[in-house]
Amino acid sequence: MQPIIDIRRLDKTYASGFRALKSVDLAIRRGEIFALLGPNGAGKTTLISIVCGIVNASAGTVAVDGHDHVADFRAARASIGLVPQELSTDAFETVWATLRFSRGLFGKPPDPAYLERVLRELSLWDKRDSRILALSGGMKRRVLIAKALAHEPRILFLDEPTAGVDVELRHDMWQMVRRLRENGVTIILTTHYIEEAQEMADRVGVIHRGELILVEDKATLMRKLGKKQLTLQLQAPIAEIPEALAGLPLELSADGGTLVYTFDARGEATGIAALLRRLSEHGIDFRDLQSSESSLEEIFVSLVRGRQ
Numbered sequence: 001m002q003p004i005i006d007i008r009r010l011d012k013t014y015a016s017g018f019r020a021l022k023s024v025d026l027a028i029r030r031g032e033i034f035a036l037l038g039p040n041g042a043g044k045t046t047l048i049s050i051v052c053g054i055v056n057a058s059a060g061t062v063a064v065d066g067h068d069h070v071a072d073f074r075a076a077r078a079s080i081g082l083v084p085q086e087l088s089t090d091a092f093e094t095v096w097a098t099l100r101f102s103r104g105l106f107g108k109p110p111d112p113a114y115l116e117r118v119l120r121e122l123s124l125w126d127k128r129d130s131r132i133l134a135l136s137g138g139m140k141r142r143v144l145i146a147k148a149l150a151h152e153p154r155i156l157f158l159d160e161p162t163a164g165v166d167v168e169l170r171h172d173m174w175q176m177v178r179r180l181r182e183n184g185v186t187i188i189l190t191t192h193y194i195e196e197a198q199e200m201a202d203r204v205g206v207i208h209r210g211e212l213i214l215v216e217d218k219a220t221l222m223r224k225l226g227k228k229q230l231t232l233q234l235q236a237p238i239a240e241i242p243e244a245l246a247g248l249p250l251e252l253s254a255d256g257g258t259l260v261y262t263f264d265a266r267g268e269a270t271g272i273a274a275l276l277r278r279l280s281e282h283g284i285d286f287r288d289l290q291s292s293e294s295s296l297e298e299i300f301v302s303l304v305r306g307r308q
């Protein structure tokens with residue numbers, strides 16, 4: 001199937017001479033939730049801004065639902081809703097007027113029933129006649145989303161959707177994003193919160209210093225790069241790991257009471273059976289054991305660190 005967004009060899013050098021994107025290739029699949037991860041200044045906002053026509057690319061092409069984002073700008077842009085990081089305009093307008101205006105900008109005929117649905121979904125219906133400046137920070141965020149959805153886009157970009165919002169609003173937003181996806185909207189979000197990507201995304205892209213260093217299904221990524229750990233609470237503390245076991249990926253806690261064995265989650269053989277056998281041969285018994293898996297956060301940190 002044709003990707004809904006097809007980015008080829010996209011390059012951006014700002015007037016300052018800074019090269020913010022380096023030949024980025026990325027195909028976004030129809031209907032997916034794609035999380036773009038990257039440290040501060042990695043190029044996430046630059047990438048989104050180019051796709052949305054706010055910033056000009058230095059080289060490369062972007063097709064949005066088959067429309068070139070420069071030659072066929074209006075059609076490309078009409079498919080996109082953008083939720084920016086900050087609310088910049090319309091503070092004196094009411095919520096309702098803002099939505100109607102946004103919809104009109106894209107040449108869509110008025111549809112009060114649709115706008116009402118959007119506002120109700122975002123728990124903003126009661127606030128429809130309030131001026132935006134009179135709303136709380138969380139409500140302003142919801143208005144940004146409502147505004148981005150006013151023209152019924154098929155693609156929604158969320159730039160750091162939950163930066164600085166409370167836990168409740170964050171979970172509301174996640175729920176809303178899932179509902180949008182169920183309705184066939186493709187969602188691309190940038191985030192610093194790896195928890196968010198882990199919770200929401202179907203696929204994850206990692207951008208670092210303007211380069212897309214990885215794009216992968218979340219599940220595959222976690223399987224490929226995830227490490228597992230087996231923690232053994234020993235019956236009796238030991239002073240050190242026996243010489244004969246020194247070659248194994250084992251770590252002993254400072255108090256000598258816990259052994260941690262790290263193994264590759266993708267490996268066919270974990271080596272656990274052999275480990276337990278050898279421990280027993282050396283008279284090391286344990287009273288309890290737990291296993292844990294590395295989070296996307298650990299995977300991300302190790303990926304980016306490997307590139308420094």
Ligand SMILES: Nc1ncnc2c1ncn2[C@@H]1O[C@H](COP(=O)(O)OP(=O)(O)OP(=O)(O)O)[C@@H](O)[C@H]1O
Nearest residue numbers: 014016018020038039040041042043044045046047
């Ligand atoms: N108008 C500009 N002129 C010059 N350099 C810029 C401009 N806009 C962004 N940059 C630089 O490009 C790089 C990427 O910025 P960008 O905003 O895309 O990063 P980001 O990944 O969105 O970061 P953050 O997570 O902090 O929002 C940064 O080094 C930034 O300083």
